[in-house]
Amino acid sequence: DSGVTQTPKHLITATGQRVTLRCSPRSGDLSVYWYQQSLDQGLQFLIQYYNGEERAKGNILERFSAQQFPDLHSELNLSSLELGDSALYFCASSGHPLGNSPLHFGNGTRLTVT
Amino acid sequence: DAKTTQPNSMESNEEEPVHLPCNHSTISGTDYIHWYRQLPSQGPEYVIHGLTSNVNNRMASLAIAEDRKSSTLILHRATLRDAAVYYCILRDVASNTGKLIFGQGTTLQVKP
Numbered sequence: 001d002s003g004v005t006q007t008p009k010h011l012i013t014a015t016g017q018r019v020t021l022r023c024s025p026r027s028g029d030l031s032v033y034w035y036q037q038s039l040d041q042g043l044q045f046l047i048q049y050y051n052g053e054e055r056a057k058g059n060i061l062e063r064f065s066a067q068q069f070p071d072l073h074s075e076l077n078l079s080s081l082e083l084g085d086s087a088l089y090f091c092a093s094s095g096h097p098l099g100n101s102p103l104h105f106g107n108g109t110r111l112t113v114t
Numbered sequence: 115d116a117k118t119t120q121p122n123s124m125e126s127n128e129e130e131p132v133h134l135p136c137n138h139s140t141i142s143g144t145d146y147i148h149w150y151r152q153l154p155s156q157g158p159e160y161v162i163h164g165l166t167s168n169v170n171n172r173m174a175s176l177a178i179a180e181d182r183k184s185s186t187l188i189l190h191r192a193t194l195r196d197a198a199v200y201y202c203i204l205r206d207v208a209s210n211t212g213k214l215i216f217g218q219g220t221t222l223q224v225k226p
Binding site: 002004029031033042043044045050054055056058090092094096097098099100101102103104105106108 | 126150152158160163195207212213216219
């Protein structure tokens with residue numbers, strides 16, 4: 001058990017809809033990272049937050065947004081969903097970004113857009 | 115981000131050692147070598163990391179070439195549970211993010 005909790009485990013929705021994925025980091029971790037994993041693209045880094053502020057941005061679409069709340073949990077919002085957004089979405093957490101504290105990953109949310 | 119090159123797939127027999135290679139010829143002085151693995155239907159899992167010296171932990175050993183342009187992850191006795199995708203990643207310790215950029219990794223099959 002990594003200590004990172006992601007909800008829901010599965011999500012099925014229709015094109016054009018909006019969903020929110022939730023992540024609770026490991027106790028004490030201030031950094032949260034979001035990744036998307038699809039069959040043809042592998043694990044893609046989306047965005048990172050550290051202590052409530054955006055720290056790094058990757059290949060995140062404009063239709064997607066995220067935030068980290070004062071209690072350190074994070075949410076990834078996906079809107080105007082398309083079939084191609086179907087993927088596994090992973091959240092990870094770690095300690096301070098400087099240094100080598102490992103990333104701890106949750107077991108993901110599987111999003112299916114129909 | 116500096117890139118790594120790994121074989122797409124490898125096979126091993128159960129209870130035998132496995133050596134997973136990784137090339138990183140453009141590694142910089144502040145890049146640490148990290149290994150993660152992803153078991154089926156799970157999120158990636160940290161395995162080990164190192165800078166210059168060889169490293170050992172309860173999961174594996176990491177052997178780093180003297181010029182740091184390559185490294186090898188060693189599983190001393192493969193079990194069926196070690197079947198996974200193994201990712202070799204360079205992480206710049208001087209970066210202010212700590213993010214990991216994953217490549218395609220090596221899919222390890224373990225035969226009983």
